[in-house]
Amino acid sequence: MSKPSIPEGTRDFGPEQVRKRNYIFDTVRTVFAKFGFQPLETPAMENLSTLTGKYGDEGDKLLFKILNNGDYLSKADEQALANRDSNKLISSIAKRGLRYDLTVPFARYVVMNRGTLSFPFKRYQVQPVWRADRPQRGRYREFFQCDADVIGSESLHYEAELAQIYDEAFQELKLPVTIKINHRKVLFGIAEAAGIADKFMDMTVAVDKLDKVGIEGVRKELSERGISESAIDTIEKILASPDLSSLKPVFANSPTGLEGLDEIEKVFKYLNAAPLTNEIQFDITLARGLSYYTGCIFEVIASGIKMGSIGGGGRYADLTGVFGVPGLSGVGISFGADRIYDVLEELNLFPESLSESVKLLLISFDEPSFEYAFQCATKLRKLGVSTEIYPDPGKLKKQFEYAAKRQIPFVAIAGESEMANGTLNLKNQENGEQQELTPEKIAELLNA
RNA sequence: GAGGUUGUAGCUCAGCAGGUUAGAGCGUCGGAUUGUGGUUCCGAAGGUCGGGGGUUCGAGCCCCCUCUUCCUCCCCA
Numbered sequence: 001m002s003k004p005s006i007p008e009g010t011r012d013f014g015p016e017q018v019r020k021r022n023y024i025f026d027t028v029r030t031v032f033a034k035f036g037f038q039p040l041e042t043p044a045m046e047n048l049s050t051l052t053g054k055y056g057d058e059g060d061k062l063l064f065k066i067l068n069n070g071d072y073l074s075k076a077d078e079q080a081l082a083n084r085d086s087n088k089l090i091s092s093i094a095k096r097g098l099r100y101d102l103t104v105p106f107a108r109y110v111v112m113n114r115g116t117l118s119f120p121f122k123r124y125q126v127q128p129v130w131r132a133d134r135p136q137r138g139r140y141r142e143f144f145q146c147d148a149d150v151i152g153s154e155s156l157h158y159e160a161e162l163a164q165i166y167d168e169a170f171q172e173l174k175l176p177v178t179i180k181i182n183h184r185k186v187l188f189g190i191a192e193a194a195g196i197a198d199k200f201m202d203m204t205v206a207v208d209k210l211d212k213v214g215i216e217g218v219r220k221e222l223s224e225r226g227i228s229e230s231a232i233d234t235i236e237k238i239l240a241s242p243d244l245s246s247l248k249p250v251f252a253n254s255p256t257g258l259e260g261l262d263e264i265e266k267v268f269k270y271l272n273a274a275p276l277t278n279e280i281q282f283d284i285t286l287a288r289g290l291s292y293y294t295g296c297i298f299e300v301i302a303s304g305i306k307m308g309s310i311g312g313g314g315r316y317a318d319l320t321g322v323f324g325v326p327g328l329s330g331v332g333i334s335f336g337a338d339r340i341y342d343v344l345e346e347l348n349l350f351p352e353s354l355s356e357s358v359k360l361l362l363i364s365f366d367e368p369s370f371e372y373a374f375q376c377a378t379k380l381r382k383l384g385v386s387t388e389i390y391p392d393p394g395k396l397k398k399q400f401e402y403a404a405k406r407q408i409p410f411v412a413i414a415g416e417s418e419m420a421n422g423t424l425n426l427k428n429q430e431n432g433e434q435q436e437l438t439p440e441k442i443a444e445l446l447n448a
Numbered sequence: 449g450a451g452g453u454u455g456u457a458g459c460u461c462a463g464c465a466g467g468u469u470a471g472a473g474c475g476u477c478g479g480a481u482u483g484u485g486g487u488u489c490c491g492a493a494g495g496u497c498g499g500g501g502g503u504u505c506g507a508g509c510c511c512c513c514u515c516u517u518c519c520u521c522c523c524c525a
Binding site: 133 | 449450481482483484485486496498499515516517518519520521522523524525
């Protein structure tokens with residue numbers, strides 16, 4: 001028997017970690033609810049047909065597939081098996097997969113329940129997703145996303161509201177961030193202005209790396225992707241003027257690009273009326289999520305720390321279309337809870353109060369006083385005090401040490417004299433003050 | 449998925465061209481202290497040296513495979 005282990009890229013969460021994670025989830029959920037989003041949960045596994053083809057070729061590779069139950073090989077594609085063609089074999093031996101994000105399952109849900117939903121439908125969802133990526137810092141194979149999406153409206157004020165949600169949530173978490181915004185039509189506008197609309201994808205992938213590899217790196221990659229020198233020069237010129245108004249003349253011949261600029265301007269107009277705490281900036285190099293985004297796109301970066309994006313989102317004009325219901329435009333954002341956790345931990349931003357679990361520990365000397373303490377514990381819990389009783393009566397030193405290690409703020413001694421008086425000797429572990437009180441008085445004091 | 453990297457006590461790490469019973473600090477447990485904690489002192493427990501195979505008289509150390517960690521690419525939260 002070998003030592004037990006857990007799969008690559010997964011983690012256990014101890015009591016302290018769960019408390020901290022819940023702090024993030026609760027914060028985000030509260031903000032979502034305040035903006036009128038309703039909770040939704042979907043299964044960990046989806047039919048593979050729901051998931052494949054939604055995230056691009058890369059995404060399909062990163063999907064976890066679930067092997068069919070039973071004698072799955074009896075129904076396997078003989079030819080694919082003989083040819084060792086894994087890709088072709090999959091559909092015949094796996095019909096389900098683990099969810100890769102929350103947006104596609106949401107779209108699937110909307111389509112299945114379109115008859116009963118009233119639009120625009122706003123939902124939030126906090127659940128784990130799985131990706132067969134190679135794990136790294138801030139990158140896990142199982143991680144939680146906290147999504148808020150609204151489907152069934154093209155109103156740009158939702159883009160502004162989602163930016164406000166980011167702003168408010170990170171303000172609550174005391175984590176300074178930069179919210180980046182761009183528009184896929186603006187990206188398309190660049191390609192159009194450079195006369196390489198057919199190479200739009202290649203251009204976007206390259207341009208996205210500007211802050212990482214610099215302009216020379218981008219030029220090199222554009223060139224490698226078969227884009228002409230003159231087009232590259234145009235692109236460079238556009239990238240060098242990443243100001244909304246200065247882009248308008250450049251996009252004179254790109255109606256799509258102008259449309260994108262207009263939409264971003266409108267979002268900014270809404271936001272100007274109610275300034276955000278965190279910085280929001282237009283970033284013309286921001287690409288992300290090419291699979292289904294069509295309008296505004298967002299990304300959130302934590303300030304002052306090296307970590308990938310901790311949030312992202314955007315508008316997808318027709319995600320439900322692939323499930324047979326076209327014409328429903330949606331927009332949504334996602335919080336990467338695990339990365340936010342890592343950042344908060346590294347910057348020491350979790351509140352102290354999270355470590356406090358039980359408020360009171362009862363300790364005793366012998367069987368009679370233990371029985372008395374047990375009764376007191378029952379009474380105190382009824383009065384709303386989270387109480388624990390030390391299981392082995394006897395040496396006080398040991399029991400006090402337990403309280404100290406567990407960081408329990410109050411200890412109450414149940415001894416002979418206390419038993420006689422119907423009281424407990426309550427000690428404040430922080431300042432050492434001690435007083436003899438009835439359980440009722442103690443509850444009153446600790447609940448205050 | 450490609451390349452690199454890491455793995456010794458619960459935790460952080462030592463370890464000698466390959467040479468007998470693998471060490472330290474912290475933590476844990478017991479005692480000094482039989483109604484009072486995070487200090488001090490004393491003592492103890494705890495290791496298939498990630499796992500499997502190989503080379504060797506002999507492997508924690510060398511070779512192969514595998515798992516895991518972190519990193520770069522890809523991509524993303």
